[in-house]
Amino acid sequence: MAGKGGANPATYSPSPTIQKKKAPLFKEDWVRPDGRGFHQCRPAFFRTGAVNAASGSAYAEFGNTKVIVSVFGPRESKKAMMYSDTGRLNCNVSFTTFATPVRGQGSDHKEYTAMLHKALEGAIILESFPKTTVDVFALVLESSGSDLPVVISCASLALADAGIMMYDLVASVSVSCVSKNLVIDPIFEEENYQDGSLMITCMPSRYEITQLTVTGEWSTPKINEGMQLCLDACAKLAKIMRSCLKEAASDSKE
Amino acid sequence: MERPDGRTPNQLRPLSSLRSVLHRAHGSATWSQGDTKVIAAVYGPKGGTKKNENPQKASIEVIWKPKTGQIGKQEKEYEMILKRTLESICIRTIHPNTTTSVIVQVVHDDGALLPCAINAACAAFVDAGIPLKHLAVAICCSVSESGYIILDPTKHEEEKMKAFAYLVYPNAVVSVLPEKSLQVGDEPMANGLITSVTQGSMSVDDYLHCLERGRATTAKLSEFLRKNIEPKSTSELSKAG
Amino acid sequence: MGLPNASDDLSSEMEVDAFRRLFPLRFFERHLAESIRPDGRPLGKARDTSVFLGAVASANGSALAKIGSTTMLTAIKMEVMTPSLESPDEGCIAIDFHMPPICSPIVRPGRPAEAAPVISKQLFDTISSSGLVNLKELSLVNGKAAWMAYLDVYCLDADGALFDAALLSAVSALSHLQIPAVAINDDGKIVLMSEEDGQKQAQEQVNKEKRKLTLKSIPFSLTCILHKNYILADPTAEEESIMETLVTIVLDSSGQLISLYKPGGSVLAHTSALQDCVALTRQRVKELKSILDEQNSVMEIEQD
Numbered sequence: 001m002a003g004k005g006g007a008n009p010a011t012y013s014p015s016p017t018i019q020k021k022k023a024p025l026f027k028e029d030w031v032r033p034d035g036r037g038f039h040q041c042r043p044a045f046f047r048t049g050a051v052n053a054a055s056g057s058a059y060a061e062f063g064n065t066k067v068i069v070s071v072f073g074p075r076e077s078k079k080a081m082m083y084s085d086t087g088r089l090n091c092n093v094s095f096t097t098f099a100t101p102v103r104g105q106g107s108d109h110k111e112y113t114a115m116l117h118k119a120l121e122g123a124i125i126l127e128s129f130p131k132t133t134v135d136v137f138a139l140v141l142e143s144s145g146s147d148l149p150v151v152i153s154c155a156s157l158a159l160a161d162a163g164i165m166m167y168d169l170v171a172s173v174s175v176s177c178v179s180k181n182l183v184i185d186p187i188f189e190e191e192n193y194q195d196g197s198l199m200i201t202c203m204p205s206r207y208e209i210t211q212l213t214v215t216g217e218w219s220t221p222k223i224n225e226g227m228q229l230c231l232d233a234c235a236k237l238a239k240i241m242r243s244c245l246k247e248a249a250s251d252s253k254e
Numbered sequence: 255m256e257r258p259d260g261r262t263p264n265q266l267r268p269l270s271s272l273r274s275v276l277h278r279a280h281g282s283a284t285w286s287q288g289d290t291k292v293i294a295a296v297y298g299p300k301g302g303t304k305k306n307e308n309p310q311k312a313s314i315e316v317i318w319k320p321k322t323g324q325i326g327k328q329e330k331e332y333e334m335i336l337k338r339t340l341e342s343i344c345i346r347t348i349h350p351n352t353t354t355s356v357i358v359q360v361v362h363d364d365g366a367l368l369p370c371a372i373n374a375a376c377a378a379f380v381d382a383g384i385p386l387k388h389l390a391v392a393i394c395c396s397v398s399e400s401g402y403i404i405l406d407p408t409k410h411e412e413e414k415m416k417a418f419a420y421l422v423y424p425n426a427v428v429s430v431l432p433e434k435s436l437q438v439g440d441e442p443m444a445n446g447l448i449t450s451v452t453q454g455s456m457s458v459d460d461y462l463h464c465l466e467r468g469r470a471t472t473a474k475l476s477e478f479l480r481k482n483i484e485p486k487s488t489s490e491l492s493k494a495g
Numbered sequence: 496m497g498l499p500n501a502s503d504d505l506s507s508e509m510e511v512d513a514f515r516r517l518f519p520l521r522f523f524e525r526h527l528a529e530s531i532r533p534d535g536r537p538l539g540k541a542r543d544t545s546v547f548l549g550a551v552a553s554a555n556g557s558a559l560a561k562i563g564s565t566t567m568l569t570a571i572k573m574e575v576m577t578p579s580l581e582s583p584d585e586g587c588i589a590i591d592f593h594m595p596p597i598c599s600p601i602v603r604p605g606r607p608a609e610a611a612p613v614i615s616k617q618l619f620d621t622i623s624s625s626g627l628v629n630l631k632e633l634s635l636v637n638g639k640a641a642w643m644a645y646l647d648v649y650c651l652d653a654d655g656a657l658f659d660a661a662l663l664s665a666v667s668a669l670s671h672l673q674i675p676a677v678a679i680n681d682d683g684k685i686v687l688m689s690e691e692d693g694q695k696q697a698q699e700q701v702n703k704e705k706r707k708l709t710l711k712s713i714p715f716s717l718t719c720i721l722h723k724n725y726i727l728a729d730p731t732a733e734e735e736s737i738m739e740t741l742v743t744i745v746l747d748s749s750g751q752l753i754s755l756y757k758p759g760g761s762v763l764a765h766t767s768a769l770q771d772c773v774a775l776t777r778q779r780v781k782e783l784k785s786i787l788d789e790q791n792s793v794m795e796i797e798q799d
Contacts, residue, residue, distance in 0.1 A: 010575035011643045014677050014685045051652045052564035053599045064552055068651060070597035092604040094595055097647045098554050098570035106593065106647070108604060137596040137604065139649070141568065142551060157697070305599055329621075330612040338759030342740075417624070419755070424763065446763020450742075454624050455751045458773055463767060 013102055027058040027182070033189050034063065039152045041173070041185040048161040056162020061153035063187060064144035070156045071162040074132035089118040091136045093151055099143040101188075112138075112148050115211070119152045119172065119201040122210040125165040126235055134164055145187035149174045152211075154203055157241050160235035161248070168203035169241050170210060171234040175199075177216065183228055185232055198223065200230035204238040257404065257411065259288075266393075266406045266471065271374075271482045273381045277480055279357075281382020285374035287406060289364035292371045294378035299352035311346040312354065316375075319359045332358075332368055339422055339449045345385045354384060365409040366394035368420050368451065373479070380483050389425040390448055391475040395464035396419055396458045403467050417454030419461065421468040424448060425476030445469060500512055519737045527725050534731065539775055541717065541729035545781065546663065546790050548671040556672025560664035563731065565663075566652040567664035571644050571672050578634065578641040586633020586641040590619045592648045599653040617756065618648065618665055621745050625714040625753045632708055635677070637669055640685050642674065655731040656718045658792065659744055666713050667787055670674040671794065675704045695738045715783040716754075717776040719744075721762040728775050742769070744776040748784050 034040070042063040051057035054070035062068075077088055093113045096107035120136065136159065138151045149172035156170035176186035176194035183190055191197070197214020202209045214223065261267070267288030276282040279295035286292070299312060307313040316337045318329040340356065356378065358371050369392035396407040398413040404411065412418060424446060442444050447465065515522045526533055536542070542563030552555035554570035561567075578585060592615040594608040602608045605651075622628070633642040646668065648661045676688045722738040735741065740760030745753040753775075759766055766788040 002768075008777055011576040012684075013572070013574045014675070014687045051566075051597060053653055054597070057597070067595055075600075083502055092596055094604070095567075096570070096593075096595075097645070098551055098557075098572055103574065103645055105573045135596075139595045139597045139651075142553060172704050203676070253799075327616040328614040330609075331616045334609070334613045335758045340759070342759040342761050392509075446765050447757065447769070448763060449759050450755050450757040450764070452752070452754050452756070453620055455626070455747065455753050457751070458746075458752050461752050461755060462766065462770075465769075 014181075016215060030254055031177075032187075033182060034187060038181055038183050039229060042187075044237060044240050046157055046241055048166070048244060048248045053160070054158075054191065056158050056160070056164070058154050058158040058161055060150050060157070062146065062150050065141055065150050066141040067137065067138060067147070067148055067150050067154045068141060069138045069151065069158040071108045071155075071158045071164065072135040072137070074129035074134050074164075077131065077133040081133075083110060083131070085130050086126040087131070088133040089121055089124060089126065089136065090133050091138075091155075093138045093140070095140045095143060099140050100124060109140075112151065115148060115213070116152060116155060117240075119211040120155060120159070120170060122155065122208075123166050123170045123203055124159065125167065128165040134159075134162075143188070145191050146174050148172070148187050149185075149199055149201070153237060153241065157244065168205045168208075169238050170201055171204055171237040171241065172199065172201040172211075173233040173237060175229055177218065177222065177226070182222070182229060184229055188197075198226045198230065200227060200234060202231060204231075204235040228242050259349060259408070263402070263404045264467065264471065266474070267408070269475075269478050270308070271377055271479070273336055273377060273482065276325075279382075280380075281378045281380070281384070283374055283377035283381050284361075285370055285377060286361075286411040287366060287373075288372045288408060289362055290366055291361040292367070293359045293361060295357045295359075296354060296372070296375075296378045296382040296384065297357070298354035298382075299349045299384070300354075301352060303353050304353055307353075309351045312344060312349040312352050313346075313471065315342065315353055315355045316340070317355065317357045319357065319370050321360045321363060332371065335368065335449060335451060336372060336375060338343050339369065339390060340375060342448055343376070343386050343388060343390045343424070347383050354382075363409065365407050365412045365470055366420075369394045369406075369422070372422055372449075373475070376424040377479060377482065387424075389476060390422050391425050391472050392420065392422040392449070393468045393471055393475065394420050395468050397454070397460045397464065400486075401457075401460055403460070403463055405467060405471060415454070417452065417456040417460070419450060419452040419464045419468075421447060422463065423448035423469060423472045425472065498530045508658070519733075523722075523734070523737055523770050527552075527722070527727075532727065532734075533795055537724060539728045541779055541782070542731075543707065544663070544786060546667045546786055548667060548794050555675060556668045557669075558664050558724055560660050561669060562656055562660045562663070562729065564652050564654045565656055565660045566650070567648055567657075568651055569646065569648045569661075569662045569664040571646045571668050573672075573674060574645065575635070575640050575677075576643040578638065583638035584634045584641075585630040586635075587642060587645045588622070588633075588646055589626060590622065590646045590665070591649070592618060592650070594650045594653065598650040602653075611655065614661055617658055617743075618661055621662060621714055621716070621754055622665065622669075625745075625747050625751075626711055627666065627713060627747075628708055628710065631774035633674075636679065636684060639683070640679070644672070651771035653732060653735070655735050656729050659716045659718050659729065662714065662716050662745070663783060666710075666715070667790070669708065670710060670713070670787065670791055672708055674708070676705050689701075712749040712751070713784065713787070714745050714747045714753045715776075715780040716743055716745040717772075717779040718742070719772045719775060720762065721764060721768060723762070724768075724769065726771055726775065728779070740764075742772050744772055745772070746776050746780050748780060750777070 045061040047059045050059040051070045056071040094107045152172040152232045177196040199209035271285045273283045284293045301314045316333045318333045366459040372392035396418040547559040550559040551570040555573045556571040594611045596602045596604045720730045720738045721740040742763035743756040
């Protein structure tokens, strides 16, 4: 018989024998661990209709960051909810236990849940589904940096797949400030050494921002540079998302 | 093969059962097989069903209370099996949109716990007057390394065996209806299986032997269950009449 | 159900989709009478099945299994523990089955699905009953250190036959699992070995090189619906909700019965029906085994 259920003994994951030197990121002439240019995003892959049981869904893969988002509804709101003329948006972001390099608990991520809600709220035409709720649930299968921007972009694609009315697709990109350099779409290792980060969520065709988060120490010119980088990347990302939707639509026609 | 308590392979441990042991519950019963003992209490039917339940039918809720400690996956599984088993013997169209709660308290576990709990719950259902299609009787069959089958094992015996099966059958029906109407195809209804849960690996033939052996004892069990129900219901009737 | 006569009158005029929603049982029975199912399958046929090994890069073993649109992702992470006193030369496997809210409209965040702990338990029972993994192979240093394999199954899309897909992905992940090469350091802790320093610390090595588990005969399962005299293999979520009597049979590749699971249900299972289910499962085990073997050989070629 394998181990008895219930109390499991304390475990640890074996660490590598040689600790990797932490220095390279701070040197003047460092290269990014995955060999990208500072202003180059990871190749983005999107696919709609990943989950059949949902009204709409999308899968996104940026390098090793892999995310699935399902959209349910519009459906009956919870009984405890007050009457509302406009629709409600309900979000949830959770991680698998194997998402992070060290095995986690696989619990809900409260902070990301709130951020996802804020980022999408402004883009959805809530008046189009009064009295009902749209649920947007995200599961991070593997986490390898820039998780939240990937979740947000993927969620807007899933909403489009579900036929929920939006003003525009929502695309999101973040930059990290590592010593003097700005690196776009940072991976896990880069996020660990960053001095500051900036994330923009925007509706590219309307040139409107739905969410802007800045942490760490930034000079004004750096912020401007970072924002411009993000906005340009968002516009490109939205093009990829749009072509994914067009592909799905033409596939279903055939 | 010798059994430590001197029973023959097909012999069950002494059965005992009491009804209406709790006066607050709508129906209750204890059931013991040797040292394994379970109390079941039934409350309801009360109005409304939980979410995700079909409101066109009566729904059943099972709460499993272990002897000690908190409930884990094992208890959740037992709850689910009990719920599905009880749902299949109830006439669920009589009280649509109601929930009947069953609380199962384990008093002592000395092997064949789940069958004992199913028998207790069934007796408690009768005590509560819930409309049933037929009774259910549960039995545990164990298969040894050499393919030898023993019935109703104790905990000690369960640990030594390579596999066991919990089997639930409908009781042998005593009915005024013509015999043909109780047949499904070529086999009598009482030969059908309501629930089967197995653990350990055995050959398919071993399992089929278990089915036969289990079926042979259902008559004895259902007779005991029925006898246990009868005296009280006749005394109630005479009071009412 | 409630209005048998009304349905007869209405059915001639009603559109197929409306009929399917209003009288689901009748809709299915009409198909069954013609020996076909609404998705075009014959009664005894399972849906298209695929397995993809190594889906999670950061895990020691992983697999994605799809049966129809039911999708399961399993990842195994190996950690080190101190073995228990009763079995100092054995490791441990912890199995967990998760149903995140993305997989089905029934699951809501904060309220775990009722089915999840039951399927966890079934998976654990099945894998330990079948003796698939020899736990002694997970031992590192007798009485001091052993592997704890955390096996997590995530349901990504729930469309019926959840246990079958979960078991398929779990055994596939176990067949893909590679135990990392480790050594013991001066503090008595287990550390990973990279390829370069393997030579230097030859004395301290505990597990010399990456290795796979030797798996005994692998268990595979098939769930069937019993409805009247019909047997429907590999049901979808819709079929499971309409016809409630399910039988899940697990056989290992040598034909031993690992589990015969029938939790209640309104239809009584007679011996002949059970034997038919076993026959269907035998066939299915062969199919699944060849799918898994094919994937494993593809992996070997890629590694060479």
